[in-house]
């Protein structure tokens with residue numbers, strides 16, 4: 339395998355930060371998505387309902403105008419019947435003209451004409467036109483067609499925009515006599531004007547009425563009445579007899595939500611429209627209210643997320659801290675104190691506890707191996723030095739025995755190296771048997787041993803040394819038989835000596851024991 343394992347660099351963020359980021363990102367994404375969807379749905383619904391209500395409104399206005407015109411016709415029709423019977427009575431003609439103009443205020447003026455267009459009576463009285471032929475094309479049309487009709491709009495010599503509503507007059511025998519004509523002045527206050535403009539008018543919604551030549555008969559801006567409109571799809575559709583709604587762009591380029599309808603019995607178009615921007619403004623208010631309404635719950639959610647992530651991350655953070663010091667003796671206790679309250683953290687803690695136990699066992703074994711003599715199982719020189727330094731630091735008195743088997747070379751030479759090893763083990767066993775719990779027996783090298791006796795005086799140590807020497811001398815070593823040993827004793831009982839000096843003194847006394855004949859203890 340050529341690839342070597344390279345641990346990737348971790349992100350500089352902790353678990354709680356990560357969870358918070360992920361939760362925040364997902365909450366924000368969901369929120370944005372909800373807002374966008376809500377915005378679109380609401381916008382479509384608002385536009386749809388505005389179009390629907392404008393269409394209904396246009397139909398209502400058209401029907402009101404239609405009813406007005408029908409009522410005007412009915413009135414004229416009633417008069418036409420009376421006039422047909424009394425055509426030759428100027429008084430009746432005059433009274434009918436008076437009644438028609440004054441009674442219902444449908445008309446700004448009323449004229450009664452004979453079949454040639456000669457004005458027989460008029461109200462308000464206009465002496466100059468009674469007896470004259472009125473040239474208006476609408477009236478000429480009424481006389482020609484001899485039927486009830488609503489004329490096209492017509493601009494009078496006085497500059498007034500006029501619509502004629504006319505009804506033919508027939509004699510009892512069915513002879514066409516003339517017509518009774520009501521004039522509606524579109525630029526002045528009239529009953530028609532009131533019918534159109536009295537409808538509701540809110541949120542920028544307004545209605546206008548145009549005749550078949552696209553001439554404006556009514557507009558909330560009076561300055562535009564009589565203006566001829568350019569292309570307008572809603573007007574075209576209404577003039578074509580349709581009713582409904584559509585989105586259009588007006589002559590100023592403003593997008594409009596328009597409803598349209600045709601006035602029955604006259605080819606007029608009614609359009610009700612609202613700038614699209616108005617529904618957008620309503621929508622913005624709606625979205626603003628929605629967002630403001632979400633804020634308290636959002637904040638509460640954030641607090642819950644913060645507390646939740648802290649609770650989730652806490653055991654893992656503590657486990658991570660414990661993982662930094664697996665070999666420390668207090669780690670097991672530390673791990674047991676962690677409140678791993680959910681399954682994953684608990685499983686990690688269990689695994690770490692098992693791992694720590696294994697590690698510490700292993701370290702203990704390694705430490706034991708590093709500090710013991712493999713042949714005899716006694717402590718080695720390093721272990722003895724460590725204990726000496728502890729005794730030194732705690733200023734405890736102690737005594738050291740330096741032991742060396744006499745003529746051990748001969749044992750090896752005579753019985754072989756293995757027999758020598760057995761003898762060494764036997765000596766170690768005797769040392770152990772003569773040691774207390776706090777004493778430390780060690781093999782300092784070859785056939786040399788030491789015994790470290792804390793809190794032991796020189797005299798006591800000498801007695802112990804003598805007992806050991808005797809035990810070894812008395813022991814029957816397999817294959818080898820008897821062994822002898824020499825011992826030097828040195829004590830640090832209040833004397834200002836370093837451990838090395840004490841050891842050195844014990845070695846010097848051991849040397850003297852050898853020199854003076856072996857198999858003895860020298861302590862002074």
Ligand SMILES: Nc1nc2c(ncn2[C@@H]2O[C@H](COP(=O)(O)OP(=O)(O)OP(=O)(O)O)[C@@H](O)[C@H]2O)c(=O)[nH]1
Pocket residue numbers: 713742743744745746747748750754755756757758759762783784785852856
């Ligand atoms: N079997 C065995 N022999 C060892 C071991 N370590 C050292 N020795 C032997 O111990 C002997 C020590 O010999 P010397 O230093 O001459 O001392 P001695 O023969 O005991 O003589 P004195 O100490 O003067 O009485 C040598 O023969 C070493 O080979 C060991 O681990 N096992």
